[in-house]
Each structure stands twice: as structure tokens, then as C-alpha cells.
Amino acid sequence: MAGLISLVGVAVLAGTVLVVTFVISAWFGRPIVFGYDDGPAQPIAFPHTVHAGVGPLLNADGSPRLDEEGQPQRVNVMSGLGLDCTFCHRMAATEAAATIPSVGLCMSCHVTVGDGNDEIEKLRQAADTGTPIDWTRVHRVPDHVHFVHEAHIRFFTERDGVPASQVCSTCHGEVAAMTTVRQDRSLKMSDCVDCHRDNGAPTDCTTCHY
Ligand code: HEC
Ligand code: HEC
Ligand code: HEC
Ligand code: HEC
Ligand code: HEC
Known part of the structure; x- marks a missing residue:
């Protein structure tokens, strides 16, 4: 009997976790359940x-x-x-x-904006060496x-x-x-x-x- 109850308990818990996961993922527009995940990391963390x-x-x-x-x-x-x-x-x-957009467009602001930011330094380096960002x-x-x-x-x-x-x-x-x-x-x-x-x-x- 105790075994059965705990089995039911596990089933209910599993069901609840599934529902909660679904609601959370739907709420944040990230349907984990359907298999989309975060986008790929980019060579420069452009927000x-x-x-x-x-x-x-x-x-x-x-x-x-x-x-x-x-x-x-x-x-x-x-x-x-x-x-x-x-x-x-x-x-x-x-x-x-x-x-x-090209590095040139970014640099129209980032020649002056963003001193000391590591990601913007990467951008400036690309501009200095004429390398497009991949x-x-x-x-x-x-x-x-x-x-x-x-x-x-x-x-x-x-x-x-x-x-x-x-x-x-x-x-x-x-x-x-x-x-x-x-x-x-x-x-x-x-x-x-x-x-x-x-x-x-x-x-x-x-x-x-x-
Ligand atoms: C949100 C609705 C929507 C989605 C999603 C959508 N389309 Fe369309 N698509 C349209 C409409 C409406 C037109 C008609 C535009 C017009 O009347 O010229 C159209 C036109 C087109 C055309 C014709 C372009 C031309 O030469 O006139 C192509 C090709 C096309 N869609 C491909 C796709 C492909 C491939 C996808 C999925 C990857 C897609 N569409 C997704 C609504 C959509
Ligand atoms: C409105 C656009 C649109 C129309 C109309 C359309 N397709 Fe597609 N089709 C797509 C897209 C987008 C994909 C790629 C889906 C993906 O990302 O795997 C695709 C993939 C396919 C594939 C490859 C399936 C696979 O799993 O890789 C076949 C075969 C195919 N279409 C056949 C057809 C046939 C036959 C028709 C006409 C009855 C048709 N398509 C009409 C957009 C369209
Ligand atoms: C300051 C320039 C800038 C502005 C403004 C901007 N984007 Fe972008 N966008 C980028 C850059 C750079 C990338 C490539 C890096 C990345 O994916 O984050 C990108 C990537 C994207 C992609 C993904 C392309 C792919 O690889 O499939 C989409 C979709 C997109 N932007 C849509 C938008 C929409 C919608 C807006 C307006 C709400 C917008 N962007 C405003 C610069 C911009
Ligand atoms: C009808 C659906 C639809 C709409 C509306 C749409 N896109 Fe896209 N977008 C797509 C698809 C599908 C692709 C992938 C195309 C491919 O692989 O050729 C794409 C790819 C992109 C890319 C990367 C590849 C490229 O084309 O440069 C960017 C950036 C982008 N979209 C930005 C935008 C922006 C900005 C808007 C609004 C002005 C917009 N999209 C509106 C469906 C759409
Ligand atoms: C219209 C001006 C303008 C353009 C164009 C522009 N940016 Fe920015 N960007 C800014 C400003 C303002 C900030 C905020 C700086 C800060 O917080 O110190 C910023 C912040 C950033 C950051 C740091 C974000 C953070 O908070 O960590 C990166 C990385 C960046 N930009 C990359 C780019 C790239 C890549 C492009 C071209 C695709 C681009 N920017 C185009 C104005 C611009």
C-alpha cells in the first residue's frame, strides 16, 4: 500500500514538474518543451x-x-x-x-562609444585590420x-x-x-x-x- 502511494506520489510530482516547466517556458517565450534553445554565442556579444x-x-x-x-x-x-x-x-x-550591418556602420558610433568594453575592443580590432565579423x-x-x-x-x-x-x-x-x-x-x-x-x-x- 505504502509502495503504491509513493508510486502515485512520484507520478503526480513528475506530472507537476512537466506542467510547471511547460508554463514557465511558454511564459518566457522559450518553448524548451518543443526543443528551441538559446541562440548561438556570437563572436562579439552584440546585444x-x-x-x-x-x-x-x-x-x-x-x-x-x-x-x-x-x-x-x-x-x-x-x-x-x-x-x-x-x-x-x-x-x-x-x-x-x-x-x-558592416563593421563600418558599427564604428560610426563605436569610434567614440564604449572605451574599455572588451567586446567593443574586439569590434575596433576588426575595424583596424579590415576583417569582417564572422x-x-x-x-x-x-x-x-x-x-x-x-x-x-x-x-x-x-x-x-x-x-x-x-x-x-x-x-x-x-x-x-x-x-x-x-x-x-x-x-x-x-x-x-x-x-x-x-x-x-x-x-x-x-x-x-x-
Ligand atoms: C506570417 C505569414 C508568412 C510566413 C510565416 C511565411 N510567409 Fe511567405 N508569404 C506570405 C505572404 C502573405 C506572401 C504574399 C506576398 C504578396 O502578396 O506579394 C508571401 C510570399 C512568399 C513568397 C513569394 C515571393 C515573391 O516572389 O513574390 C515566397 C517565395 C515565400 N513567401 C516563401 C516563404 C517561406 C519559404 C516561408 C517559410 C520559411 C514563408 N514564406 C513564411 C506570408 C508568410
Ligand atoms: C510557403 C513555402 C513552401 C511551399 C509552398 C512548399 N514548401 Fe516544401 N519546404 C519549405 C520549407 C521552408 C522547407 C524546409 C523545412 C526545413 O527547414 O526542414 C521545405 C522542405 C521540403 C522538402 C524537404 C523535406 C525535408 O524534410 O527536408 C520537400 C520534399 C518539400 N519541401 C516538398 C514540397 C512540395 C512537394 C511542395 C508542394 C506541394 C512544397 N514543398 C511546397 C517551404 C515550402
Ligand atoms: C545596431 C544594429 C542593429 C539593430 C538596430 C538591429 N540589429 Fe538585428 N542584428 C544585428 C547584428 C550585428 C546581428 C548579428 C549578430 C547577432 O545575431 O546577434 C543581428 C542579427 C539579427 C537576427 C538574426 C539573423 C540570423 O542570423 O538569423 C535577426 C532576426 C535580427 N537581427 C532582427 C532584428 C530586428 C527585428 C531588429 C529591430 C527590433 C534588429 N535586428 C535591430 C544588428 C542590429
Ligand atoms: C515571413 C517571415 C519573416 C519576416 C516577416 C521577417 N523575416 Fe527575417 N528571416 C526569415 C527567414 C525564413 C529567414 C532565413 C532566410 C534564409 O535562410 O535565407 C530570415 C533571416 C533573417 C536574417 C538573417 C539572414 C538575412 O536575410 O540577412 C536577418 C538579419 C533577418 N531575417 C532580419 C529581419 C528583419 C529586420 C525583419 C523585419 C524588417 C525580418 N527579418 C522579417 C523570416 C522572416
Ligand atoms: C547609433 C550608435 C550605435 C551603433 C550604430 C552601434 N552601437 Fe553598439 N552601442 C551603442 C551604445 C550607446 C552602447 C552602450 C555603451 C555603454 O553602455 O557603454 C553600445 C553598446 C555596445 C556593446 C556593449 C554592450 C554591453 O552593454 O556590454 C557592444 C558589444 C556593441 N555596442 C556592439 C555593436 C556592434 C557590433 C554594432 C554594429 C552591428 C554596434 N554596436 C552599433 C551605440 C551604437
Whole structure:
């Protein structure tokens, strides 16, 4: 009898742990249960929170970053710059690839901003030696698949009457709140086709396959 009770107890505990894990991961937008994890480490720890975030500095989970007194870190020149996504990803609204900005664009600020920061020193070294930064790709469709940013940005900016930078989160989640970019949405074939069907976009094989 005692054995049975403890067995039931273990089952209930296991069930609770599973539910709690699910709720926590769903809450923070990191569906551990479905197998997405943190994005890859990058050669320079470039935080979107600092550059694209607005207002107080944010942690990776989107919660406010607190100072020593437990208050949200205040907005100043050094935090939450609120740069537009297309300021850096210049081709997103006009070309197939959104593109990653050059070292030169970063240096327009970092010639002067960030003395003594190890990550920014790496950036300056790259600029001095003319070496591009070998960023690790986070999203990549296989070679036989054709993806075009331009068509998507045009469709959703026109449909919703919003600027390009407000369309990105549909597929990429809240990048402005991510310290390290991670994939937020499956972007597998069924995901692409479902959205095409819902929006009256073409679903014939040759739309997406060469
Ligand atoms: C100051 C320049 C800058 C701004 C502003 C910026 N990004 Fe980025 N973004 C980068 C750099 C550099 C990388 C490559 C390093 C990395 O992945 O963190 C990147 C990577 C990404 C990636 C991952 C690309 C891949 O490899 O799959 C996405 C998605 C992205 N940015 C979306 C956005 C969105 C959405 C915004 C606006 C909310 C934004 N970015 C604002 C510079 C910027
Ligand atoms: C419009 C100006 C501007 C541009 C463009 C810009 N940054 Fe920054 N960056 C800043 C400011 C301001 C800070 C905050 C500096 C601080 O906290 O001392 C910062 C902080 C950083 C940090 C340190 C973050 C931390 O808190 O540890 C890194 C790394 C960095 N930037 C990399 C880059 C890279 C790489 C690019 C190009 C893709 C870039 N920045 C483009 C203004 C800019
Ligand atoms: C309809 C979904 C969708 C939307 C909307 C979208 N992306 Fe993407 N993004 C993707 C996919 C899929 C990839 C991988 C493409 C590939 O491998 O060729 C990608 C790749 C990227 C990359 C890395 C490769 C590249 O193209 O340079 C960046 C940076 C990026 N997106 C930024 C953005 C920004 C910024 C926006 C908003 C202006 C945006 N994306 C809107 C789906 C989307
Ligand atoms: C959030 C919804 C959504 C998602 C997710 C999405 N698409 Fe689309 N896609 C659209 C819509 C809407 C259009 C039609 C745009 C138009 O009318 O020009 C489109 C158009 C296209 C086009 C046609 C571009 C052209 O030449 O006109 C291609 C190719 C494409 N999508 C590929 C993909 C692939 C591959 C994926 C997944 C990796 C994907 N899409 C994910 C909504 C989506
Ligand atoms: C809206 C875009 C879209 C359309 C339409 C589409 N596919 Fe795909 N397909 C994809 C994407 C994205 C992938 C890659 C998924 C991944 O990342 O593994 C893919 C992968 C595949 C694969 C490889 C499967 C695998 O597991 O690697 C095959 C085969 C395929 N598609 C066949 C088709 C056929 C046949 C059609 C027409 C009935 C079709 N696709 C229509 C987007 C599309």
C-alpha cells in the first residue's frame, strides 16, 4: 500500500514538474518543451536590447534590468537606443536577404562609444585590420528553399499600415528584448504553408522550391 502511494506520489510530482516547466517556458517565450534553445554565442556579444530596445534596459526575457537599488535602469544615452531594425538590416524591405550591418556602420558610433568594453575592443580590432565579423547564422532555410524578405515586408506593412520594423516580430519574435538572438518560430514548411494559406499567398511547390 505504502509502495503504491509513493508510486502515485512520484507520478503526480513528475506530472507537476512537466506542467510547471511547460508554463514557465511558454511564459518566457522559450518553448524548451518543443526543443528551441538559446541562440548561438556570437563572436562579439552584440546585444539587441541595448541597440534596438526602447526605454529602460531589458534582460533577455524582456523584464526590466534593475540597478543596485532594485529600480529599473533609467534611460540615458547609453541604454535602450531604440534604433530601427532597418537602420542596421538595411535590405529587409527591399531585397531577399535582410543583411547584417558592416563593421563600418558599427564604428560610426563605436569610434567614440564604449572605451574599455572588451567586446567593443574586439569590434575596433576588426575595424583596424579590415576583417569582417564572422557572425553565426541563427535562421537559415535549406538551399532548396527560396525565401524573400521583401515580399513579406511589403504585404504586411501595406495590410496593417505599419512601418517595416513592426513586421519583423511576426517571424522573429521580440528581437529588441533578446540579449542573444534565438529562433522564435519554427519556419518549417508547414509553418510557411499555413501562413500562406491564411493570407491568400501562393502555396504551389514552385513558390518556395527551386
Ligand atoms: C545596431 C544594429 C542593429 C539593430 C538596430 C538591429 N540589429 Fe538585428 N542584428 C544585428 C547584428 C550585428 C546581428 C548579428 C549578430 C547577432 O545575431 O546577434 C543581428 C542579427 C539579427 C537576427 C538574426 C539573423 C540570423 O542570423 O538569423 C535577426 C532576426 C535580427 N537581427 C532582427 C532584428 C530586428 C527585428 C531588429 C529591430 C527590433 C534588429 N535586428 C535591430 C544588428 C542590429
Ligand atoms: C547609433 C550608435 C550605435 C551603433 C550604430 C552601434 N552601437 Fe553598439 N552601442 C551603442 C551604445 C550607446 C552602447 C552602450 C555603451 C555603454 O553602455 O557603454 C553600445 C553598446 C555596445 C556593446 C556593449 C554592450 C554591453 O552593454 O556590454 C557592444 C558589444 C556593441 N555596442 C556592439 C555593436 C556592434 C557590433 C554594432 C554594429 C552591428 C554596434 N554596436 C552599433 C551605440 C551604437
Ligand atoms: C515571413 C517571415 C519573416 C519576416 C516577416 C521577417 N523575416 Fe527575417 N528571416 C526569415 C527567414 C525564413 C529567414 C532565413 C532566410 C534564409 O535562410 O535565407 C530570415 C533571416 C533573417 C536574417 C538573417 C539572414 C538575412 O536575410 O540577412 C536577418 C538579419 C533577418 N531575417 C532580419 C529581419 C528583419 C529586420 C525583419 C523585419 C524588417 C525580418 N527579418 C522579417 C523570416 C522572416
Ligand atoms: C506570417 C505569414 C508568412 C510566413 C510565416 C511565411 N510567409 Fe511567405 N508569404 C506570405 C505572404 C502573405 C506572401 C504574399 C506576398 C504578396 O502578396 O506579394 C508571401 C510570399 C512568399 C513568397 C513569394 C515571393 C515573391 O516572389 O513574390 C515566397 C517565395 C515565400 N513567401 C516563401 C516563404 C517561406 C519559404 C516561408 C517559410 C520559411 C514563408 N514564406 C513564411 C506570408 C508568410
Ligand atoms: C510557403 C513555402 C513552401 C511551399 C509552398 C512548399 N514548401 Fe516544401 N519546404 C519549405 C520549407 C521552408 C522547407 C524546409 C523545412 C526545413 O527547414 O526542414 C521545405 C522542405 C521540403 C522538402 C524537404 C523535406 C525535408 O524534410 O527536408 C520537400 C520534399 C518539400 N519541401 C516538398 C514540397 C512540395 C512537394 C511542395 C508542394 C506541394 C512544397 N514543398 C511546397 C517551404 C515550402
